[in-house]
Amino acid sequence: MAARLVFSLLLAVACSHAALAAAASSSSSSSAVEDTCAKATASGSRKDLAPFCVSTLQAAPGSAGADARGLAVIATNLTLANYTAAYATIKALQRRGGWSEREQSALATCRQLYIEALNVVHSAIHALNTGQAQAYVADMGVVRRAATGCEDAFGVGGVGVGNQLATESPLHKVDDDAINLTTVAMLIVLIL
Ligand SMILES: *[C@@H]1O[C@H](CO)[C@@H](O)[C@H](O)[C@H]1NC(C)=O
């Protein structure tokens, strides 16, 4: 009886060790993401983006074993996927209809900006693959301006008071994600 108790105690201790080891290894595999995000956002004085950086990259396949360079590639790939999805979202909103003239014109501007940006993301990917950091940062700056330009398209000419917009941009979340993602990708490339 006593032997049995000792055995099950040993088993319990062994199990908790295994659980601790598993927890430690999973936290060390995610720490490359955390370290890279902390370093990149601190050096760019954008510590506010660290939580977005960590949650976005941790959700991306392949990020667990990646180093900073790998994470830069993943962030750039995510940007391409995001801009492709944003473009599809804009087309769907246009098809849905029911927009004021001003909104229609803003949506058309956004569609144009995002399709142009998609080409530039491809150029940025090429720059990253060939080690041209400066060209990469310049390209991603253009890519990011597409999203800010799209936001602005809904604000300009508004009849709101002060800088309050007459209409809330239906693309606010999409633009915000795009801006955050391109910023994070650039900040990571800048610490490579
Ligand atoms: C990036 O995207 C390309 C093309 O879709 C793919 O071949 C590559 O494996 C991706 N790389 C990473 C690190 O996700």
Ligand SMILES: *[C@@H]1O[C@H](CO)[C@@H](O)[C@H](O)[C@H]1NC(C)=O
């Ligand atoms: C863009 O990326 C963000 C962050 O990964 C994600 O939450 C969002 O769903 C993406 N947007 C689209 C339209 O794919």
Ligand SMILES: *[C@@H]1O[C@H](CO)[C@@H](O)[C@H](O)[C@H]1NC(C)=O
């Ligand atoms: C973008 O990052 C800011 C922090 O700078 C955060 O407040 C905001 O929620 C993020 N946007 C999205 C769509 O995650």
